Amino acid sequence: MKITEKTPQKCLDLGQILDGTALFQPHPCIYYLMNANNEVVYIGQAINLHARLLEHRCAGIDFVRFRYHTCEASDLDRLEQEAIARYKPILSKPPKAISTSGFLSKQLICLKHNITPIAFDRLREAFKLYPACSFGNAKYYKPEDVEAWVRRFKGLVVSGRHVLQAKPTYLAVGISTRTKQIQLYTKQ
DSSP states (O other), rough: OBOOTTTOOOEEEHHHHOOGGGGOOOOEEEEEEEOSSSSSEOOOOOOSSHHEEEEEEEEHHOOOOEEEEEEEGGGHHHHHHHHHHHHOOOSSSOOOOOOOOOEEEEEHHHHTTBBBBHHHHHHHTTEEEEEEETTTTTEEEEEHHHHHHHHHHHHHTTEEEEEEEESEEEEEEEOOOOTOEEEEEEOO
């Protein structure tokens, strides 16, 4: 697919790339590599565009010009995937789908083990439960890791309160007599 000339992106020829680094200030951006027919052959993301373009030249990617647009670092992945889906360049690989089947989210763990979300966060930190994968802002955990993690603190909590932090604020985890949920207790 060809990029039309109406796009408000910056465009430089290959000679300008090799002239020097003064043109490029390190800033997050999405870039499009184009061949002599003005067709997009590769789409990528970079913080240091000049260094990334030189890497492509050394790797042997055949392009004569490029376009780029700057963005926030937090938007890089999303914008790159949208551009790849739109232009379908021959050298860029489509995004891999992340399967979260078989993994447990925070909400499922809280429901299954009767833990309040706030207690989950503190217990996860205190008893070191690490996510197996993440998708966006959501984190997913292996079921066997969760079971081992729950066994580690459940015995302590059932018999009373387990102190997670004594100073500067008292912080303990225990089971609520009213809701029967594992929750946090704090005292100033």
